[in-house]
Amino acid sequence: MSTDPYRVLLAEILLQRTPAERVAEFYPSFLKEYPTVTHLASANVKELRKLLTPLGLQKRAQWLIELATRMVKEYGGHVPDRQDELTKLPGVGSYTANAILCFGFRRDVSIVDVNVARVLRRVFGLQGRRPPSRDEALLKLASDLVPRGSGPEYNEALLDFAALVCGPEPRCGECPLSRLCNFYKERVVEVI
DNA sequence: TTCCCGAAAG
DNA sequence: CTTTCCGGAA
Known part of the structure; x- marks a missing residue:
């Protein structure tokens, strides 16, 4: 299981309303294109959207870039480890925030989908x-x-x-x- | 048709 | 509160 908070964040955004099996199919290519927060922050919107096409919900392309940009500016390029900070980020609601806290930071929080x-x-x-x-x-x-x-x-x-x-x-x-x-x-x- | 490891906008 | 986002498989 991946415990790098950035990888967890990326995975959880992709998993929203999207079958895990199909995410697993495309996730490696995402990670290869955007291996770190910094890479994602400087991503090209059109290219990211193209990668997202088979998964649907293309708003996520915009979310991911803004998300990464703000993590670089406001959190020194790191994923915040607090629920209230996480849920301020675009595309991160209570469910995704808890998933990041649990799998990225090993917090004993509940994950209720x-x-x-x-x-x-x-x-x-x-x-x-x-x-x-x-x-x-x-x-x-x-x-x-x-x-x-x-x-x-x-x-x-x-x-x-x-x-x-x-x-x-x-x-x-x-x-x-x-x-x-x-x-x-x-x-x-x-x-x- | 429904459903998929939700969130934002109306 | 409800609708929208979204494609693809079952």
Whole structure:
């Protein structure tokens, strides 16, 4: 796992509303073109946009350049390591900021995307259908669950679990959590 | 058609 | 609060 905050930032911006598998396909070429914050800050908008074409959301080209430019000017060419500073940057919301803090700086913060939210709601029997970023109860729960010292490993596992096992169509038959999952219990009752 | 490791703008 | 950004695979 890459722990260079810049690489994490770049990856997380590319992953927004974009399948991880397709990002993985193009990420190496991005990193080769723009290996550091400084390279990205002086990037050509049109070239960057061309690289982004197969991934969609081309606003990200403008975001990335402004982002890098401001990191050079305001943070000495480094990625800031505070949530409030990160979310001031274009294209960086609460989710992306937490992902950078976790995977780039090894902070034990929670990372709650729509998939993780689905898992937590199922397991703990929560109702919410609001966006995860505004569901305070869910965020509190998610935060309390992060094991001290293992934030990155825990979050990566949870993300993968949400994608591979507890997806939109849950695979309860091969799920190790079914015994303690509220959703599974309700489901069994439903079948009977 | 929906969905993808969201954020900004309206 | 809702819409828009965005292409491509399933």
